[in-house]
Each structure stands twice: as C-alpha cells, then as structure tokens.
Amino acid sequence: MLNQFMSYLGSNVTPGSANNQLWALIYVFIIFAGVSLAVVAMNWFERKALAHFQIRLGPMRVGPHGLLQPIADAIKLMLKEDIIPQEADQFVFWIAPVIGLLAAFTVYTVIPFGPSQAVSDMNIGILFMLGVSSLGVLGIVVAGWASNSHYPLIGALRSSAQMVSYEIAMGMSVVSAVLMTSFNKDGTGTLSMIGIVRSQQDQGIWFLFKFFPLGLVAFVTFVIAMIAETNRAPFDMAEAESELTAGYHTEYSGLRWSLFMLSEYAAMIAVSSIAVTLWLGGWLRPFPNLLHAPAWDFIFSLFPGLTFLGLAAIAFIGVARMPAHFSFKIQRIGLAVFAALLGCMALLLLLLAVAGRSADSSIAARFREGIDYVYWFILKVALFMYLFIWLRATWPRYRFDQLMRIGWKVLLPITLGVLVLTAIVGVLAS
Amino acid sequence: MNSAFFPALQLALARPFIASNVSFLASLITPPNADMAPVATPFFFYLLSGLAVAGGVLVITRRNPVHCALALIVTLIAVANLYLMLYAPFVAGVQIIVYAGGIMVLFLFVIMLVNIERASKDRRFNRIWPAGLAAACALMALFVSAFVKGRTLFPDRMIKLPEISNTQEIANALYGEAGRMGQYTFTFEIASLLLLVAILGAVIMTKKRI
Numbered sequence: 001m002l003n004q005f006m007s008y009l010g011s012n013v014t015p016g017s018a019n020n021q022l023w024a025l026i027y028v029f030i031i032f033a034g035v036s037l038a039v040v041a042m043n044w045f046e047r048k049a050l051a052h053f054q055i056r057l058g059p060m061r062v063g064p065h066g067l068l069q070p071i072a073d074a075i076k077l078m079l080k081e082d083i084i085p086q087e088a089d090q091f092v093f094w095i096a097p098v099i100g101l102l103a104a105f106t107v108y109t110v111i112p113f114g115p116s117q118a119v120s121d122m123n124i125g126i127l128f129m130l131g132v133s134s135l136g137v138l139g140i141v142v143a144g145w146a147s148n149s150h151y152p153l154i155g156a157l158r159s160s161a162q163m164v165s166y167e168i169a170m171g172m173s174v175v176s177a178v179l180m181t182s183f184n185k186d187g188t189g190t191l192s193m194i195g196i197v198r199s200q201q202d203q204g205i206w207f208l209f210k211f212f213p214l215g216l217v218a219f220v221t222f223v224i225a226m227i228a229e230t231n232r233a234p235f236d237m238a239e240a241e242s243e244l245t246a247g248y249h250t251e252y253s254g255l256r257w258s259l260f261m262l263s264e265y266a267a268m269i270a271v272s273s274i275a276v277t278l279w280l281g282g283w284l285r286p287f288p289n290l291l292h293a294p295a296w297d298f299i300f301s302l303f304p305g306l307t308f309l310g311l312a313a314i315a316f317i318g319v320a321r322m323p324a325h326f327s328f329k330i331q332r333i334g335l336a337v338f339a340a341l342l343g344c345m346a347l348l349l350l351l352l353a354v355a356g357r358s359a360d361s362s363i364a365a366r367f368r369e370g371i372d373y374v375y376w377f378i379l380k381v382a383l384f385m386y387l388f389i390w391l392r393a394t395w396p397r398y399r400f401d402q403l404m405r406i407g408w409k410v411l412l413p414i415t416l417g418v419l420v421l422t423a424i425v426g427v428l429a430s
Numbered sequence: 431m432n433s434a435f436f437p438a439l440q441l442a443l444a445r446p447f448i449a450s451n452v453s454f455l456a457s458l459i460t461p462p463n464a465d466m467a468p469v470a471t472p473f474f475f476y477l478l479s480g481l482a483v484a485g486g487v488l489v490i491t492r493r494n495p496v497h498c499a500l501a502l503i504v505t506l507i508a509v510a511n512l513y514l515m516l517y518a519p520f521v522a523g524v525q526i527i528v529y530a531g532g533i534m535v536l537f538l539f540v541i542m543l544v545n546i547e548r549a550s551k552d553r554r555f556n557r558i559w560p561a562g563l564a565a566a567c568a569l570m571a572l573f574v575s576a577f578v579k580g581r582t583l584f585p586d587r588m589i590k591l592p593e594i595s596n597t598q599e600i601a602n603a604l605y606g607e608a609g610r611m612g613q614y615t616f617t618f619e620i621a622s623l624l625l626l627v628a629i630l631g632a633v634i635m636t637k638k639r640i
Contacts (some may be wrong), residue, residue, distance in 0.1 A: 122519060137531075142496070145538070
C-alpha cells in the first residue's frame with residue numbers, strides 16, 4: 001500500500017492512467033470534499049450577491065457578514081423532520097435524490113483540473129460527461145412522480161421536456177468544439193477532456209476565439225443550454241415558485257431536500273467545467289505560448305497567492321468597518337482570525353511560487369505547477385458560477401412555450417449552422 | 431419508435447469487435463499490455479452481469495411501470511459497464527447517452543401521463559405466456575449453441591483493442607479513412623435515413639394540418 005502510495009508521486013499522468021487505485025481514491029475524496037465545500041461557499045455567496053444586487057444586506061446575523069450561515073443552514077436541514085407523504089411511492093421517493101446526486105458527482109471523475117490532476121482520463125471523456133449528466137434528469141422526473149402530488153408532477157414533466165430539448169443544442173455545440181480539435185497535422189481529433197485542452201495548447205488558441213466568431217457563437221449557445229440544463233433562472237421552469245410552489249421538490253424536506261440542492265449546485269459546477277475545458281483552455285493560464293519566458297511563468301505563478309492576499313485584504317477591511325459597539329466584539333475577532341488565515345494561505349502560496357520558480361524538477365516546482373493548473377481552472381469555473389448568479393438576479397423567468405421555442409427554433413439551428421461552418425472553414429484553412 | 435432502429439445502429443457500431451473478418455481483426459490486435467489487465471476482473475463481470483439480470487427480471491415482474499423503468503435503467507447501465515470492460519468505451523458512452531439518458535427519460539415521461547392506478551390492475555399478458563416461454567427457450571437454445579460452437583463462429587484470439595483508438599476505429603469503420611469508403615458507410619447512411627423518415631412521420635402525426 002505504501003509502495004502504491006509512493007510510486008505515483010512525481011508522476012505526470014492521472015491516477016487512472018497510471019493504474020493507481022489508491023491515488024484515484026484519494027483524488028475522489030479530495031474532489032468530493034472540495035465540491036461539497038464549494039457548494040457551501042456558493043450557497044453563502046449566492047445569497048450575499050443576490051442581496052447586494054437588490055440593495056439588501058443578505059445574511060448578516062450568523063457569524064461576521066453571515067459567513068457561518070451555511071453551517072447553520074446545514075444543521076437546520078439535518079435536524080428538520082424528514083417527511084415522506086403517506087401516498088408517496090416510498091422507495092422511489094427515497095431513491096430519487098440519490099440518483100441526482102450520483103449523476104452530478106460521477107462526472108467529476110473526468111474533469112481535468114490539470115494535466116494530471118484528474119481521477120482518470122477517459123478516451124470518451126466528453127461523451128461520458130454529457131451522458132452521465134443527462135442521467136440527472138431521471139432523479140428529477142422520478143422525484144416529481146413519486147411525490148404523488150400535482151405541482152411536483154408538473155414540475156417534473158416540464159423539467160424533463162426542457163432538459164431533453166436543450167441536451168440537443170448542448171451536444172451540437174460540443175460537437176463543433178470537438179471538431180476543432182481535429183484541425184491539426186494528422187487530422188485526428190479527440191474526445192478526451194485532457195486531450196481537448198492539450199489540443200488548444202498545441203493550436204495556440206482557446207477554442208472560444210478560434211474561427212472568430214464561430215467558436216464564440218458555439219460557446220454562447222452552450223452557456224445558454226447549460227443554464228437550461230441545470231434548471232437555473234431564467235430557465236427555472238421546473239421550480240417556478242410563483243406557479244408550482246417549488247416544482248419537483250415541493251414534497252421534500254430536511255436532508256433529502258438538501259441532497260437536491262447539493263446535486264443542483266454540483267451539476268452547475270460540472271457543466272461550467274465542460275465549458276471551461278472546451279472553450280476556455282481548461283487549466284491553461286492566459287497566453288501560455290505567447291508569454292512563455294520563465295519570467296512570465298513566475299509572474300503568473302504569483303496569481304494564486306495574490307488572490308488570497310486580496311481576499312484577506314477584503315476581510316481586514318470588513319474588520320475595520322465593523323461597528324465599534326461591544327456586542328460586535330466576538331464577530332470582529334472571528335473575522336480577524338478568518339482574515340489572518342487567508343493571509344497565511346496567501347503567504348504560503350507566495351512562498352511556494354518563489355521557492356519553485358527556477359528548478360524544474362524540484363518538489364516545490366512540481367507542487368507550484370500543480371497549484372497553478374488547479375488555480376486557473378477553478379478561477380474560470382468561479383467566473384461561471386458568478387455568471388449563474390448574475391443571470392438569476394437580472395433576468396425575468398421565461399414562459400414555457402418561449403423556452404421551448406428558444407431551444408428548438410433558435411439554438412438548434414444556430415448550433416447546426418455553426419457546426420457546418422466550422423467544418424467548412426476548418427477544411428479550407430488546412 | 432426510434433428504439434426499434436437503435437439496436438441496428440448499435441449492432442453496426444459493435445460489428446468491428448465481433449466481425450468474422452479475421453484479417454480486419456488481426457490488424458486491430460495489439461500485443462497484450464500488462465497495464466490494461468486488471469480492469470476485466472471476474473468479480474466485476476459477475477457483479478455487472480448479476481445486476482443486469484436482476485434488473486431484467488424486475489422489469490418483467492414488477493407491477494408498477496415506473497419501477498419497471500427504473501429496473502430497466504439499472505440493466506442498461508450495467509450493460510454499458512460491460513461494454514467498458516470489453517474495451518469499447520465509445521459503445522458504452524453511446525449506450526448511456528441514447529438508452530439511459532434519452533429513451534428512458536421519454537419512457538418515464540410517457541408512463542407518467544398514463545393512469546398508473548388502472549394500468550397496474552389490468553390483466554397483463556398472462557394468456558400468451560406459452561408463446562413467451564417458447565420464444566425464451568428458442569433464444570436460450572441459440573445462446574447455448576453459440577456458446578458451444580463459439581470456437582468456429584468467432585475468432586479464437588481475444589481482441590485487445592487499444593482503448594485510445596477505439597473511437598477512431600469506429601469512425602474508420604463507419605465513415606472510412608481519407609479517400610476510402612468505410613466498411614459500413616452505406617449501412618450507416620441507410621440507418622440514418624430510416625431514422626429521418628421516422629422523425630418526419632412523428633412530426634407529421636403531431637401536426638393538425640399540413
């Protein structure tokens with residue numbers, strides 16, 4: 001076991017490719033914990049950001065600036081009574097959130113946080129992601145049916161119709177990005193997630209900008225389709241609270257309900273990762289080919305540390321602006337400790353960047369490299385997470401017929417056209 | 431209605447692995463790679479086959495159609511994993527996308543619109559069970575004969591397709607390499623034409639006036 005543990009260290013392939021089950025399991029745990037933590041953070045950030053969009057303060061009571069609110073929520077949800085309606089189909093009602101959660105978390109096996117920072121690199125990576133994430137709709141449909149109630153059933157029917165429709169536009173825009181990977185010397189593309197990022201590196205351009213504006217159009221259609229896929233505003237017809245109470249999870253409460261929330265947010269991160277991998281260069285930092293001098297490498301490797309430094313600064317400003325009243329004393333100390341922790345993290349990252357700047361084979365350099373890859377990937381995904389909140393705060397909800405019309409009569413023809421044009425331009429250019 | 435055509439498409443996809451064209455197969459056989467061995471352990475094979483069979487039995491024994499559909503999904507995913515064990519990741523991915531993700535969602539969609547209370551009390555195909563038994567026996571006989579005579583029907587070498595080039599080999603078989611028509615290009619085009627006709631039929635049926 002120790003041998004298995006040690007033999008992978010310093011490897012530059014994924015644990016799946018290196019056939020190392022132990023490290024694959026470690027990666028699975030890291031990703032599971034990381035995603036769960038990200039969902040908790042996202043929960044807090046969404047409430048705060050939405051509140052600020054609407055000129056409110058949002059959660060302020062539990063912890064400084066409501067920072068401990070997600071923990072309080074989690075405790076509340078765990079302690080809350082878990083009701084299963086009398087007339088519900090007990091077994092299906094029980095298994096529905098589990099299906100959604102499994103589908104949402106299984107796709108993380110192929111998401112490349114770096115060239116070796118993924119559980120496994122599948123030859124059919126992107127197909128696997130699309131296929132497994134489309135299983136998530138089963139959880140929603142089955143949940144709506146098992147509740148044996150009208151609103152959930154209508155919500156589930158809407159949601160399944162919507163997800164099946166937008167899957168097609170989504171798949172078509174993915175195909176045009178996959179097609180772009182094949183415009184190289186030997187004319188063979190790839191479906192592997194790591195291979196797609198590598199081919200963007202080889203071609204020296206993010207697919208977002210390739211064959212401008214074809215890549216951009218495919219990207220925008222994908223983003224619209226992915227918002228509809230995850231049932232988020234302005235396409236949250238499945239849980240339109242003004243019409244359907246809460247849609248498919250009306251009858252759910254307590255821990256089971258929180259599993260639905262967890263899988264929804266996990267699915268959001270997963271589809272954002274697809275968009276980042278296909279169009280935004282995955283783990284690549286900006287301009288990896290143009291600015292490839294060691295000095296530039298060093299400057300870009302400072303970014304993770306600087307980000308944490310910025311967060312620490314924001315937290316310190318929060319400490320300074322805290323009211324002087326004595327009842328805020330504990331909150332002030334808590335926020336100061338949090339800011340100090342962020343600052344320590346920033347110092348650690350900056351130290352690592354300095355220590356690993358020159359020697360290419362030293363442990364510090366490899367560690368620094370890995371952190372850079374994961375940092376750039378997570379930064380890009382975080383931008384998408386903000387986009388989700390931003391759209392939710394700005395756009396009114398679509399009507400169901402409008403939603404269907406956009407899916408079938410606008411997005412599908414556009415993506416088909418982009419696919420054909422990409423093929424033509426690609427053949428002409430090579 | 432699409433489901434009738436997908437098995438044909440899928441068979442076309444799977445043909446490169448079971449084709450009797452030995453020279454074609456020989457070109458695909460690579461030297462056994464030690465790294466690839468542990469995936470196909472007997473434990474996983476029996477686990478997945480057991481899941482598939484259990485799901486299949488539940489599909490025909492459960493009274494509630496939604497339970498049947500869920501059991502069918504279990505079977506389909508287990509079969510997809512069996513494809514993965516055969517080093518055919520593309521077929522596995524397509525199996526999940528088309529069957530588990532697409533067709534089964536539509537199945538569930540339709541089942542929900544049916545009055546399940548009544549449907550579950552209806553007498554089912556009890557009167558034609560002798561015919562079903564005969565068909566099952568015939569299929570079983572076919573499988574047994576294929577198992578017994580397998581040595582002559584199938585190549586005796588185990589195909590070790592490199593996992594990396596699996597998708598590419600399927601593409602070559604379906605669409606052909608540069609400047610050459612693939613082995614199954616014509617069949618594939620006919621299958622897609624049939625699908626197109628089926629789609630047109632469905633669209634026309636839903637139109638009130640044409």
